[in-house]
Amino acid sequence: MLGIDNAVDNEFAWRKSRFISEKKYEEMKRYTVKPGDVIITIMGTCGRCAIVPDDIPTAINTKHLCCITLDQERCLPEFLHSYFLYHPMAREYLEKHAKGSIMAGLNMGIIKSLPVRLPDLSEQSRIAAEIDNLRNEAQRLEAIYQQKLTALAELKQSLLQKAFSGELTAKSAEAAVEEVTA
Incomplete structure (x- = not known):
């Protein structure tokens, strides 16, 4: 059922x-x-x-x-x-x-x-294919977005750990942020 x-x-x-x-x-x-x-x-x-x-x-x-x-x-x-x-x-x-x-x-x-x-069948097929392409592209972009969020969360943890251990410099923080957001 x-x-x-x-x-x-x-x-x-x-x-x-x-x-x-x-x-x-x-x-x-x-x-x-x-x-x-x-x-x-x-x-x-x-x-x-x-x-x-x-x-x-x-x-x-x-x-x-x-x-x-x-x-x-x-x-x-x-x-x-x-x-x-x-x-x-x-x-x-x-x-x-x-x-x-x-x-x-x-x-x-x-x-x-x-x-x-x-609409006629060929137009229905074209519309359905276009929507499928758009849905696939949206899923691809969502996956990239999720990867970026994960990388930013990891960066935050890394920077906080370095800050508390005294290893963090402004230059190293800028470089790390630039690497993740590129």
Whole structure:
């Protein structure tokens, strides 16, 4: 069974294992999830989504997910995934319609009525690829940023240690800072 944890990072991830009996599956098989389906969280962390991978074993989704099976001759999963996550109209719509007195929630009716503008498949593919490139570049920059933060923290410790031991000079401190910030 797939749940919120499989989509919470906006990419499909295998997390907590949940199983049902074959008899229960037969009762619930209309909720079977297929490769290329787009799952979207509808409770708690509303609007998180992921594309079901090609290697998925037989699985169903829990009531906390909405599973969308697409006619891939009209809409690519990568495009819809990006649309849910980044298109201002989709984000605004989902935030506006998430309801609940204790916890935000969506339902299938709300998701079905989400306005989606579908360009032709080649444009959908181009948009999805461009968003993927931007996401990869953002992750690369974030990794560099984290490395710089780590280096600065280490520099601070080193300078403090030298300061307390009397080894620190203004020139050596400037050189160390210049090396880390370059």
